[in-house]
Structures are given as C-alpha cells and as structure tokens.
Amino acid sequence: MAIHVSCCVHGRPPFSDNFDTLKVKPFFSAIKTLLGELRQVLPMRIDVSKTINTTTTAKILDAFVDSVFEYVDQPLLPSQLLQGNFAPVDELGESVVITNIEGNIPDNFPEGVYIRNGPNPLFGGLKSTQSVFGRSRHIWIEGEGMLHALYLSRDSDCKWTLRYNNRHVETETFKLEKQRNKPSFLPAIQGDSLAVLSAYLLNLLRFGKVNKYISNTNVFEHSGKFYSIAENHMPQEIDILTLKTLGNWDVCGAWNRPFTSHPKRVPGTGELVIMGVDATKPFFEVGVLSADGKELIHKVDIKLNRCSLCHEVGVTQRYIVILDFPLTIDIMRLVGGGPLIKYNKEGYARIGIMRRYGDANSICWFKVEPNCTFHILNSFEDGDEVVVWGCRALEAIIPGPDMGLDKFDWYCRGFKPIGHGEENVDASAGDGSLFTRCYEWRLNMKTGQVTERNLTGTEFSMDFPMINGNFTGLKNRFGYTQVVDSIASCTSGYRHAKMWRSSQAAF
Numbered sequence: 001m002a003i004h005v006s007c008c009v010h011g012r013p014p015f016s017d018n019f020d021t022l023k024v025k026p027f028f029s030a031i032k033t034l035l036g037e038l039r040q041v042l043p044m045r046i047d048v049s050k051t052i053n054t055t056t057t058a059k060i061l062d063a064f065v066d067s068v069f070e071y072v073d074q075p076l077l078p079s080q081l082l083q084g085n086f087a088p089v090d091e092l093g094e095s096v097v098i099t100n101i102e103g104n105i106p107d108n109f110p111e112g113v114y115i116r117n118g119p120n121p122l123f124g125g126l127k128s129t130q131s132v133f134g135r136s137r138h139i140w141i142e143g144e145g146m147l148h149a150l151y152l153s154r155d156s157d158c159k160w161t162l163r164y165n166n167r168h169v170e171t172e173t174f175k176l177e178k179q180r181n182k183p184s185f186l187p188a189i190q191g192d193s194l195a196v197l198s199a200y201l202l203n204l205l206r207f208g209k210v211n212k213y214i215s216n217t218n219v220f221e222h223s224g225k226f227y228s229i230a231e232n233h234m235p236q237e238i239d240i241l242t243l244k245t246l247g248n249w250d251v252c253g254a255w256n257r258p259f260t261s262h263p264k265r266v267p268g269t270g271e272l273v274i275m276g277v278d279a280t281k282p283f284f285e286v287g288v289l290s291a292d293g294k295e296l297i298h299k300v301d302i303k304l305n306r307c308s309l310c311h312e313v314g315v316t317q318r319y320i321v322i323l324d325f326p327l328t329i330d331i332m333r334l335v336g337g338g339p340l341i342k343y344n345k346e347g348y349a350r351i352g353i354m355r356r357y358g359d360a361n362s363i364c365w366f367k368v369e370p371n372c373t374f375h376i377l378n379s380f381e382d383g384d385e386v387v388v389w390g391c392r393a394l395e396a397i398i399p400g401p402d403m404g405l406d407k408f409d410w411y412c413r414g415f416k417p418i419g420h421g422e423e424n425v426d427a428s429a430g431d432g433s434l435f436t437r438c439y440e441w442r443l444n445m446k447t448g449q450v451t452e453r454n455l456t457g458t459e460f461s462m463d464f465p466m467i468n469g470n471f472t473g474l475k476n477r478f479g480y481t482q483v484v485d486s487i488a489s490c491t492s493g494y495r496h497a498k499m500w501r502s503s504q505a506a507f
Contacts, residue, residue, distance in 0.1 A: 113241075174215075197335065251296045268317060287299045326372075349371055
C-alpha cells in the first residue's frame with residue numbers, strides 16, 4: 001500500500017524513496033490511541049518480551065525508525081571546538097605513559113589511581129532527531145560514560161611514573177548500540193512533546209528501555225568495590241586496574257530501580273544510604289545498604305505525590321536528608337503537550353528529615369524558599385538543628401534551553417554575574433538565574449523553624465562540591481567546588497571556553 005504524505009521536515013521528505021510502502025497512517029493512529037490510554041498504561045510495567053516477540057516485527061520497527069527519523073549532530077560548544085580535550089575521544093586500548101608533566105609531585109604523595117567518569121558520546125557526539133513528529137534531542141548531561149584513569153607509581157629511586165588509560169563503561173545499551181554500529185535509541189527527554197513520546201514508545205518497543213543507560217556521572221567505592229553510576233539506572237561494578245565493566249550491581253537482586261549518583265556513607269556505621277527516583281510510582285524510594293554491601297537492610301517508599309528530580313541524598317549520624325524541590329519529571333505533562341522535565345519556580349520546595357530506618361509517616365518536612373539544588377555539600381546535626389549545605393540556584397540548568405532558543409545566549413544570561421549586595425535575583429528575566437551559591441538551611445527539629453542564608457558571595461558561581469569524605473554527615477570546616485568564571489562566560493556568551501577554576505571555601 002503506497003501512502004503519500006504531504007508534510008516535510010526542514011524541506012526534505014520525511015520518508016526515503018525506497019520505503020513508500022510504509023504504513024504511516026496506522027502508526028499515527030496507534031500513537032493517538034496510545035496517548036489516550038497512557039494514563040492506564042503508565043502505572044504498569046510493560047513486558048516488552050510479550051509485546052514484541054518476532055524478529056519480523058523488530059525489523060519493521062527498525063525500518064520505520066530508519067526511514068522516518070533523521071539523526072543530526074548537535075553543534076559542539078565553542079569550548080569543545082577550541083579545546084579538543086572537551087570533545088569526545090576514542091578509547092586508547094591500553095594505558096600510555098604521560099611524559100609532559102607541569103610542576104612537581106610531592107615526595108610524600110601516595111601511589112594509587114585517580115579515576116573519574118564523564119559523558120563521551122558514541123558516533124561523534126550528542127544527537128538530535130527530526131521527523132514528522134517534530135524534533136527531539138539529547139540534553140547536555142547525556143552521552144555514554146567513559147572512565148578516565150591516571151595511575152601514579154614510584155620506583156625505588158623515588159622517580160614518578162604516570163600512566164593514563166580510558167575505556168567506555170559497557171552497559172547493556174552501550175553494547176547494543178556498539179553492535180549495531182549506529183545511533184539507535186531516539187532522544188527521549190527534550191523536544192516537541194509528540195517527538196519525545198514517539199521516541200519514548202519506540203525505544204520501549206524496540207529495546208525494552210525508554211532511554212540509554214549512560215553511567216557517566218560518578219565513580220564511588222563501597223566495601224572495597226568500585227562502581228560507575230548515572231542515576232537513570234543501577235551502578236556498574238568496574239575493575240579500576242583494567243577499567244573492565246564487571247556487571248550491574250543490584251544488591252543481590254534487592255534493588256531494581258534507578259540509583260542515586262551520589263550515595264552517602266553513614267558516619268560510624270559504614271552503611272550506604274541510597275535513593276532512586278522514577279517517572280512512575282513509587283516516585284522516590286530510599287534504601288540503606290549494609291557496610292559490606294551484601295544486603296539491603298532497609299527500603300522505603302517515601303510516598304511523594306510528584307517525581308522530583310532529586311540528584312543527591314544527605315546523611316547525618318541519625319538522619320537522612322531528602323530534597324523535594326520543584327524540578328519535576330511528569331509524563332502526563334508531556335502527554336498534554338508540555339515538557340517532560342520542567343522547573344516550576346512557583347512550585348513548593350521542602351526538605352525532609354527522616355530517621356535512618358524511618359518511613360514516609362516519620363518524615364519531618366520543612367518548607368523552604370523555592371530553588372533548584374542538585375548537590376549537597378554536607379549535612380550534619382548541630383544541637384536541635386539539622387544543617388544542610390548545598391549549591392543553590394534559582395533556575396534549573398537541566399534540561400537546558402528550550403528547543404529553538406539560542407543555547408549560548410541562554411547560558412550567558414543564566415550565568416550573568418550577580419551584583420554585589422544583590423541577594424534577590426529576578427529569575428523570570430533569566431539573568432543570573434543559573435548562578436549557583438553555597439547555601440545553608442538550618443532545620444530545627446524541635447520548633448520546626450527554618451533559617452536560610454547564602455554562604456558565599458557573588459563573585460563566582462559554585463557547584464559540583466566535595467569534602468573530605470571522612471567528614472560526611474559530620475560538622476566540617478572546608479568544602480571544595482568547581483567555579484564558573486561568570487564574567488568571562490557571560491561576556492563571551494559562551495563563545496569561548498567555559499573557565500573552570502578550583503576553589504576552596506571555609507565555613
């Protein structure tokens with residue numbers, strides 16, 4: 001049956017000439033029907049193995065995607081163009097000796113491994129797609145995770161040798177696309193609502209997964225084992241010497257949902273506090289793992305009525321700190337034509353304090369000023385108060401600028417420096433709304449009162465914090481952040497490299 005479609009995408013026919021027998025109208029009808037029934041379907045876990053059980057059906061879906069969707073490379077940021085080390089790199093295959101070293105390594109510096117991960121997209125970079133359903137694109141935090149390791153060793157003459165190696169984290173979806181040798185998952189986070197929904201459904205039908213498992217955000221250690229993680233999936237255990245991926249860590253089958261990128265070790269006990277956010281109920285679950293990592297000793301649904309995109313959990317000696325801020329994932333909003341991820345500056349914001357083995361009914365909620373905080377610097381108990389330090393902004397940098405906006409201008413305005421003494425920024429104007437400052441909340445467990453204040457000034461935007469891990473959950477003095485040179489970034493409109501510096505802040 002030949003179907004002729006009158007619409008075009010950016011001046012090109014949406015279907016290839018050799019695929020004119022594609023049944024387009026039935027697919028549009030199916031999408032419409034699926035949207036109408038999505039409210040009933042979403043709470044269920046779809047068994048894709050029962051939905052698609054023939055090779056022929058899978059081939060038809062692949063042919064449909066290949067004909068209807070066009071993958072387009074997203075333009076690189078100027079920082080990626082000017083400094084090649086910010087662009088995707090190839091795997092080395094084996095470690096190499098570093099011969100060009102600036103400065104000196106202290107004699108008493110310990111031998112060991114420095115390892116990190118980060119996005120390193122396959123097939124040249126992040127992609128956008130365009131089709132008869134509209135456009136969708138990867139957002140800046142996506143891209144397959146790659147491990148980068150620096151090995152420091154010293155010989156008997158106290159001469160240092162440095163070796164570097166890298167390797168992709170081989171998640172299930174990485175291996176799938178690597179085998180296909182082409183982009184296969186459709187971007188399913190940002191874009192026109194129908195395009196995102198189509199990507200959501202087609203990814204699910206073809207692969208049994210809505211999106212790729214990217215494992216690109218953090219590397220952490222627990223009980224002598226090392227893991228790479230991004231919070232849309234569970235961690236992957238890795239061998240830090242070979243960088244080989246050893247498999248998923250689901251805590252002996254007890255944890256089958258997303259896993260926070262920043263788990264926290266409880267001071268004194270060595271237990272690991274985790275949490276997982278999902279787009280369908282239960283939206284937010286908290287877990288406590290044993291110190292040896294072999295047992296999930298506590299798991300609880302905290303019964304949120306929305307999916308807050310919470311990136312990090314906090315701990316103290318007795319409590320777990322939960323951030324419920326108005327950056328949300330909402331599939332029903334997407335179905336209604338809105339974005340999947342949205343920050344609502346008019347929405348409520350609160351911090352929950354729960355005893356380590358508590359439940360939803362035991363949480364003490366504290367209402368705070370609306371904000372977007374992804375990272376917790378530290379949290380600790382101070383008398384009757386629980387103190388939370390975080391990196392706070394008035395707008396969310398995720399998912400990024402809406403489709404059609406100039407992203408360089410968007411970042412430029414967002415990181416515009418805040419004037420000295422200018423405590424309240426007009427987030428609606430966009431100027432300075434992404435400017436992130438270290439911030440303190442003091443939550444009084446007896447009176448229910450909250451006090452809030454900025455801990456840092458207006459010279460630099462600060463995020464991605466770290467502390468000495470021995471002080472996690474305990475009162476500490478020093479924190480370390482990455483810093484954006486807002487003046488340079490804003491003046492150039494991001495047409496030059498983002499200027500990162502290291503900063504130490506004392507509290």
